[in-house]
Amino acid sequence: MQFMTSPLLESLPHLYHGFGMRTEEDLAGIVFPKQVHGDRVVTFDSPVPETWREEADAVITTVPGMPIGVRTADCLPILVAEGTGRGVAAVHAGWKGMGQGILPKVIKRISEHLQIPPEDLYVAVGPGIGPCCLEVDIPVRDFFEERGRGKLFMACARPGSPDHWWLDLKIMALRQAVASGVREARVDVLPYCTRCEAAYFYSYRREGLAAGRQANYIVLKETEANR
Ligand SMILES: [Zn+2]
Numbered sequence: 001m002q003f004m005t006s007p008l009l010e011s012l013p014h015l016y017h018g019f020g021m022r023t024e025e026d027l028a029g030i031v032f033p034k035q036v037h038g039d040r041v042v043t044f045d046s047p048v049p050e051t052w053r054e055e056a057d058a059v060i061t062t063v064p065g066m067p068i069g070v071r072t073a074d075c076l077p078i079l080v081a082e083g084t085g086r087g088v089a090a091v092h093a094g095w096k097g098m099g100q101g102i103l104p105k106v107i108k109r110i111s112e113h114l115q116i117p118p119e120d121l122y123v124a125v126g127p128g129i130g131p132c133c134l135e136v137d138i139p140v141r142d143f144f145e146e147r148g149r150g151k152l153f154m155a156c157a158r159p160g161s162p163d164h165w166w167l168d169l170k171i172m173a174l175r176q177a178v179a180s181g182v183r184e185a186r187v188d189v190l191p192y193c194t195r196c197e198a199a200y201f202y203s204y205r206r207e208g209l210a211a212g213r214q215a216n217y218i219v220l221k222e223t224e225a226n227r
Helices: 095-099 102-114 138-146 150-155 169-179 204-210
Strands: 015-020 041-044 058-061 068-072 076-082 088-093 121-125 135-137 157-159 164-167 187-189 214-220
Touching (some): 015 076, 041 102, 058 068, 076 169, 076 214, 095 102, 095 169, 102 121, 135 138, 138 150, 138 164, 150 157
Antiparallel strands (some): 015 214, 068 214, 076 121
16 A cells, blocks of 8 residues: 655654555555544544444544554545654544534544643644635535634635635644644645545545545554553
8 A cells, every 4th residue: 555644744753654545455454433524533542453433533542553544535634643652643524524623622632631732742634635626615614604613714715606615624724733732833734635636546526436545544653662
């Protein structure tokens, strides 16, 4: 399987991670939630088998050697890490997840769980649909407004055809991370648009229901100290 990596997360010595690309191979050993475009976050402090499958769109773990992940095909895969190897998170966020504030929720949850300030966290936003390809309509804007995120929506949107907007989910993720207390220099946003880059990524908007999914993962390294 081929993966892209975030230079920012690569600089952290206590973890491995990857943002998946198109592949025929399947991946074994990763704990994936059953994603439902919601905002439920689950936290694991002890290992679960890869057959675990509950509805959630974000997973946090403190368990070394247990890879967690999310599958994406236009939605954003977002990986979060504490800098000294105490915890990591994988988040699946399309516009619904962003509108429900799943990323701020994960940042708050992992900070509280590890008893650290959010500024100790690193966030990497992987390949997902770009503002070049994500045109949304009034119900999407209303979804944000109804959840108190109308201003955030407008700050990350530019006008498209009448009553439509081109939405930039990646900038939205950056803004939400920074508003949650993460330092801007500790947020990495990969530029690739899954819909534009057909050779490298599956895209729901381009390929429809038959589209495959990118597998994205993060795992704390096992060491003598934490085994
Ligand atoms: Zn695009």
